[in-house]
Amino acid sequence: MADISLKGVVKRYGRTEVVHGIDLDIAHNEFVVLVGPSGCGKSTTLRMIAGLEDISDGAISIGPRVVNDLPPRKRNISMVFQNYALYPHMTVRENLGFGLKIAKQSPAEIARRVDEAAEILGLGALMERTPAELSGGQRQRVAMGRAIVRHPEAFLFDEPLSNLDAKLRVQMRTEIKKLHRTVKTTVVYVTHDQVEAMTLADRIVVMKDGHIEQVGTPMEVFDHPVNTFVASFIGSPPMNLLPARISDGQVVFAGGTGLPVPTRLADRVRDGQEVTFGLRPDDLTPQGHGIARGGERAQLTLEVGLSELLGTETILYTRIGDQEVQGKMFGPRDVAAGERLTFDVALDRAHLFDTVTGRSVRRL
Ligand SMILES: Nc1ncnc2c1ncn2[C@@H]1O[C@H](COP(=O)(O)OP(=O)(O)O)[C@@H](O)[C@H]1O
Numbered sequence: 001m002a003d004i005s006l007k008g009v010v011k012r013y014g015r016t017e018v019v020h021g022i023d024l025d026i027a028h029n030e031f032v033v034l035v036g037p038s039g040c041g042k043s044t045t046l047r048m049i050a051g052l053e054d055i056s057d058g059a060i061s062i063g064p065r066v067v068n069d070l071p072p073r074k075r076n077i078s079m080v081f082q083n084y085a086l087y088p089h090m091t092v093r094e095n096l097g098f099g100l101k102i103a104k105q106s107p108a109e110i111a112r113r114v115d116e117a118a119e120i121l122g123l124g125a126l127m128e129r130t131p132a133e134l135s136g137g138q139r140q141r142v143a144m145g146r147a148i149v150r151h152p153e154a155f156l157f158d159e160p161l162s163n164l165d166a167k168l169r170v171q172m173r174t175e176i177k178k179l180h181r182t183v184k185t186t187v188v189y190v191t192h193d194q195v196e197a198m199t200l201a202d203r204i205v206v207m208k209d210g211h212i213e214q215v216g217t218p219m220e221v222f223d224h225p226v227n228t229f230v231a232s233f234i235g236s237p238p239m240n241l242l243p244a245r246i247s248d249g250q251v252v253f254a255g256g257t258g259l260p261v262p263t264r265l266a267d268r269v270r271d272g273q274e275v276t277f278g279l280r281p282d283d284l285t286p287q288g289h290g291i292a293r294g295g296e297r298a299q300l301t302l303e304v305g306l307s308e309l310l311g312t313e314t315i316l317y318t319r320i321g322d323q324e325v326q327g328k329m330f331g332p333r334d335v336a337a338g339e340r341l342t343f344d345v346a347l348d349r350a351h352l353f354d355t356v357t358g359r360s361v362r363r364l
């Protein structure tokens, strides 16, 4: 199973450059997720790794080989698409074995690999059915099986779960994670869904407008976003981002409300600096209803407008100064619209971004 490396990879369509020189090293057996909004260049990047698009500049290596000029079938990688692309007139067994047959493997070897893939994916009872007789999730599993039988050096997935309903998506997500544990292999997985990225990835690559914004483990990207784009893209509900100014050791919001500058960031800002204060809803919680984890706190009394009960937690809509923010309340308690509550602000988990550059003021 190979490592994959991209060095200065550029993609141009005519005069339009859509991927602007990407550097990325993917380790052997690593599960890497490319995530970002629609149109940011995820599929293009994946298709360049697969060899389905040529690259305009830079180099891509799979294992020790530079593959820039190698056709897709010689790269020994398997790609699973969103629209399963199964052959409708063939049974599951025939679909699974077809690629191997084309590659002139012996019938015994085909049977062995097809049975192995069927076993891994639990397809045994479905082998004589055609795609029309399968559910969406089962078709997706067959598509993955077709990739497995080839014993590729890496799997590439392009939004493989986008066509499935929400419940099935969660189930297939677990299956893909299990599959990666069973069939130890390098995976590059593309999605626009940050929850999918968080739950599947060893490392997340956050992309925007043909650039990589940040590469890190899910927790690194969640806890230490390098800029306001990553901060707002990862996490749901999204991080509150409030314009503010540093004044006398305080973060002062429009409307005059202030909070102390978080101690760990005090030497990273200067008086008068325009900043964006970032606080996740989880870190703005009514007293006694937060996540118990200690650390630096400040208090604000805020009026709650709407609240949304989600079960064990409630989203609270409120305002700091003239800015709308969302907080969270853990545990059961009714909140009436218009009620004023004292909120804990988890300052040790708050972020400061320079307003001009959008970059975190934290040393990274
Ligand atoms: N064949 C093409 N010709 C011209 N532009 C393209 C082509 N394919 C993709 N693009 C453009 O490249 C950018 C990145 O597309 P894509 O990689 O498909 O984004 P994503 O998968 O992140 O949604 C988009 O602006 C898209 O319009």
Ligand SMILES: [Mg+2]
Pocket: 042, 043, 044
């Ligand atoms: Mg895409």
